[in-house]
Amino acid sequence: MFTTGSKFFIGLSALGAVSFAVFMVLVNPSSIGATALFGFVPAVALAAWLALWSRDGEPDESSPAASAVPSPGMWPFMAAAGVALVLVGTITRPAVLILGVVVVVAAFVEWTVQSWSDRASADPAHNADLRGRIMQPLEFPVLATIGSAVVILSFSRIMLAVSKSAGAVLFIVFASLVLVGGVLFAVRPGLKRSLVAGVCAVGAVGLVAGGVGGASSGIRAELVEAKSEGHYTHRTCGPEKDKYGDKHALLGVSSRSAVIATVEFVEGTLVARVQGNPAETDRITIPRSNPSSIIFRNKTEGDFRLVARLGTAPVAEGVVEEVEQCTQLIPSGAEQLLTLTIPKPSLEPGAYVLEVAGIEGQSIEVIVP
Amino acid sequence: MTSARPRPTAVNRLGSMRRRVLPALALVALAGCASNAPQDTWDPAGPNAQMIDDLQRPVFAVAGIVGLIVAAAVGWAIFRFRDRGQAIPKQTHGKPVLEITLTIIPALILAVIGVFTVRTVFDLSKTDDTEMVINVTGQQWWWEYDYPVQEEFGITQPIITSGQLVIPVGTKVMLRQTSRDVIHSYWIPRLNGKRDAVPGRVHLNRIEADEPGIYAGQCTEFCGLSHANMRMEAVALSKEDFAAWVAQQLAPYESPADGLAKEGEAVFLNQCVRCHQVNGLERADGSPAIAAPDENVVSGAAPNLSKLMSRNTFAGAMFDLLTPACRRDVWEASPADFGSKYLAGVSEDCLNQTDLRGWLRNAPEMKPMYANPALLAGTGGKYRGMPYLALTESDIEKLVAYLVTLK
Amino acid sequence: MAELVQEHGAQHGSTGISNIKLGMWLFLGSECLLFGGLISTYMLYRGRVGEGPTPMQVFDIPFTSVSSFVLLMSSLTMVLAVSAAAKADDRSTVLWLTVTALLGATFVGGQVYEFTAFYNEGLGFSTSLFASSFYVLTGFHGVHVTVGIIMLFALVAMVRRNRIPGSKSETVEMIGLYWHFVDIVWIVIFTLIYLIPV
């Protein structure tokens, strides 16, 4: 029952499975080799199954000879287009190359099955049914996935390329078009099929074109700048306002926060309370090398920020830099969490302090034993 | 489960029940139990553990009685209603009144227990009358204790120690617990129930010891490879002895004059200071030698070894610094002379040379730790616990001579 | 849950609800707990931004409002699809299912855009607790919408080729339940994450 072709592929697949197992145990399961072997096994198994099922492509002897005229198909064209994409891809981008390979493979699979089923019997309807039986379980998911991926990707590329406000407008426009189209088609059931198909095709092409255009023009300048300059991740610890970092400071932290101490700036004075001791203090102890979270709460009119001055650290040979960590500028009535890890003990008093930026004479000593 | 010690006044009224049912049950239980188990949960030695004990004894008694009743009922049913050829019984589906009664009775018992439980929970969580604060930091696989400045106890600068927690008797001590790496749990059964030490949080745990002595404990939250070896001991000293201990800890560092110990100091400066701090130790150029441990160790710290020989244990209380005979002498000392024996520290004769040398020779072999360089990819090369240092025998000789001087 | 579709068509059992619909209801009950867990995680961590951006620095409320509205509209079109299926109007069913799927895809496209923008503004997956819990919560929702889109497209294919055994409207309704659920979850997420200031 096993055909020659299938035996070859089955053997190859078994060999692949064995080498995958050996490779995994002896070499390293996370290496690229293991991955490749892993992909190889099902691929060859699929080929084996195809060979087995199509009896190596020999026409079924029991059925009358296949129709002489093969059904018209677009797959030769698709294959050619795929090859073209591969060629373009080799000189431009790897993504295009991969797309081309996928198209070529898909076209060949479809083409093979199509021509095989054309020869299966003399009855075209039966042949078409046969083709559908094998291809539909593959086509459904592939088309659904590609369809949604195209919409999602094209759309997000367009949005990234245009300006922020234009993006939102575009979003509304696109969604409205879809909706309006739906309503239009629904209330006019008599519309010609070709017209509907045409409108949809124009929409799809437009979307893809937009996506390609968006992708090639790149993301908008504003975002590129935010990334390269670290707008929101870089914080200056002075009393002045950072243009980006201090915009929209946090108003509160979760009430269930696990904190080691609470520091409050009440009417111009800085006070601390440590976990387990309700009394106010101006000294808190933090165990060395221990990530410790402190809540800073601003109860004074105006925006203030808590700065932890954590001594100095060598940045290069002979150069030391002050180590400091800070919250954002916190508006009155708001709070923020500051998580510190201090690796070295504070040998002399005042080595580590918590201060409010721009306020003199108010500080809380941090003792690291 | 012996408790010969006189107990403070009964905390709750459930106690009265104890007098009637306990003797019988205690007799059964006593027969099967070890005597003097160091971590016995039924042998309280301080008011917190006592409060728990006063609650749990009646609960156990009630549970035992209920258990006996059920067992007796089942046993009787098995005996009485076995198939002796009797007719098929009437197909009754139950008696709701009986059902409801038998639902309400346990509910009532539980309600009573619940009331006392809630009261004890709140009594145990009281912290406002704390007299002394100690910060406790757990890490793989030992405990660090630091005593913040508390003038009333003569602590004028922070004391950092490990392995043995030293507390004055009759003093309400609050442990502020946290952790540097994973969750640990601090448990000295004879002083109080356990409380987890969670990284990023501070948990409060109040203990108080009635009498001088050593109270054993053990980390009870699974914390990795050497969880079983993460032990601790609480040492209770009389108030005078405690003052002496504080003075001893605060005494300035004395560099050994010369000889083997002096050479040992050099080895220490060369090898050990990378992780271990000895307060007051200075390098040859007069600069203070400060450990920078977070560069090598995941949890970021190694035990502070100042006054090492004033403790009785090392390596997370896994090994004794005392020989077995000397250890027994300290552990079994009467409350009256315990203080002086403990404060004497480790003399050269009493030093447990075998374990200490073994430890210096190859620590990971003595205690399972993630110190194998081959397995450190996940931690970026940082190890947990003490690594193998490849010290020569002569270095070990010198180091032991030096360590003995750290008193 | 497209696989549920086929199982036993539309028999009505002891409860009067068909098996597939009862099964879907139960599954959605379970999903509530899944999102409950993720939302709790987010609520616990939402203020913990560390050195990274805060929510209000990156959020683009007008945009997200629009995309939420689009998702809501897709619920409406889903209802139209169900009613078309109940009237055995295959053409309208297919049409409204497609529109629903397209609106859903638009929403997911918006989310992909949003994530990319946030990433560029410094909010990486491991930047802070807020970032991790935000991406996991909204990402899970996005995955649910995506699965829904694939289910809708599959349903379109199956309706067109008459592959649905048993009652078509029952099946469309079951997928509709899932779709409405995903929408409702989004309303909760949108309110908690975007609208309530931290």
Next chain:
Amino acid sequence: MAIIERPSAPATVPAIPSASLGALKRPVTTQHGWRSWLFTVDHKKLGIMYGATALFFFVVGGLEAVLIRLQLALPDGRVLNADLYNQMFTMHATTMVFLFVMPMVSAFANYFIPLQVGARDVAFPRINAFGFWAFLFGGIFLNLAWFLGGAADGGWFMYAPNSGPVFSPSHGVDFWALGLQITGIASLTGAVNLIVTVLNMRAPGMSLMKMPVFTWMATVVQFLLLFAMPVITVALFLLMFQRNFGATFFDVAAGADPLLWQHLFWIFGHPEVYILILPSFGIISEVLPVFSRKPLFGYPFVVFSGAAIGFVGWGVWAHHMFASGLGPVSVAVFSVATMAIAVPTGVKVVNWTMTLWGGKLQFTVAMKFAIALIVLFTVGGLSGVTHAVAPSDTQQTDTYYIVAHFHYVLFGGAIFGIFSGMYYWWPKMFGKLLSERIGNWNFWLMAIGMNLTFGPMHILGLQGQPRRMYIWTEARAGEGFFNLAFWNLVASIGSIILAVGVLFFFINVLVTARRGAQAPLDPWDARSLEWMTSNPPKEHNFDSIPTVGHLDEFFHRKYAEDHQSGEIRKVQGAEEILAEMERNKDAHIHMPSPSYWPIVLALGLPVIAFGLIYSIPVAIVGGLIVVLGCFGWAIEPSTARDEDVDPPAAPSTEVVRHG
């Protein structure tokens, strides 16, 4: 619902052009051969496969337990090293909970719920098959870690941050998290399936309050699973993202709170305890009445207390965290809530005892296991009450006292119930009675071994020996002959006796399979619907679906009460009842056809998981398998025409497959 002929299809539904799609035809529906098992969707076959797999994992988990006890028999044990010991106790718990007790419950539930409610199969047979394969592959995946660098070593509770990438650098925890994720999917699908079956597919006349107690308890469990599984799913996802994708959920340096894991874990973990124990309550509520020849005492109380346990079980999770620093208010609340749960549990114990009371007791092995459950579970329940008392719990938690407690509950409770069920239902499943003689050895050795192993742990724990320690030291063992060293040794000896006791069960199975005689139709003079069919049941369960008039329907058909004397007399035997059912055989019985897709779909899951650990492209391959599997499944009708199966099956006269 595979039973009833499809109601007249709406006019809009055209005939399906070709029932089978895809290149492969459908697998055959023969009753024999490996293919009949691999592609089956029959709830009975799946039940047996669940059971066999679960018992295999029981042996694995048992061997792990014996190794643990050998290591701890003497001080400073050298059988295992610390690393291996930590893996051992982690995997012992994981295996026993997720790969033995839970699937064993699935086995019984799968097999007997349709039979007990009078249905021909479960609501979604293919999803049922998928559930089994997902469980099997998940279980294998979990244990693969042993061969790929070491199993998980963080304890089954896997507390963060000890389970993070820094503190557990091997891939063990990854395999653990993803393996549990896969078995979790299995549990979830099973839960949906069984609840729909119970709610929607009961035989005519079977109201909810006429359902057998096992079905009731199993249903409560499915609801617990339905709502508990997503919570652990979230926790496992967070852990997976933390370990493999650099998320910060449990990273304290980023400000995280490690207690988040504990809450998520125990919100799942506590209902999980009831998931493990309630089915066994159900089993013995079937066994006790049968062998007492008396209905269950207070059926509604048993049912409602079971449901009450299910509800209250959600509000007590934090009692696992009394020592973790919750604050006195939470501790007090959870402490009281935990005590409240003792009330419905107590109701059950009372009802079982009262069922025995006044009965005509026959001490078969099944009955012995059931009675032992009452006593042993009571011990475990009462020790549970002692640590519901939070202050007392701070002394006991994480000591061997807890180990003793939950083994009395889970071994003395869940596992004894499972064994009771096996002896009781074995003739139903396989048509042969297990030997009572060997069964007695099995029971007594297990009972003695169990008490010797876990009894001393009460003392060990109360005298201060913590759990999860790879060694214990003589220095902390106390003095006297009965010191902790003595009790550790006793426990280890007990574990060997226990293992031998379990071995007798497997001997019994083998002996029965080779030499056992055919069991009579109604060997126990049973009471419920599953006995109203042949042994083993036919593929379609019942020739005609019975109409139910009573709780204990079968009993009431066999026996009648004489109104004058009040005497209970047998009016007809099982043979006559069955013969009558066969006479009234339903004209058309449509059974679902076997399918390839469940196993294909389930196979994709471990591939995805494997890819997440080692290499993303592999995960994509797995994802493709899953997507293709879903579509293949979706376009395959649940029942196939004869010519669509491969090779074409001979048209069966008895069961008509419907195209």
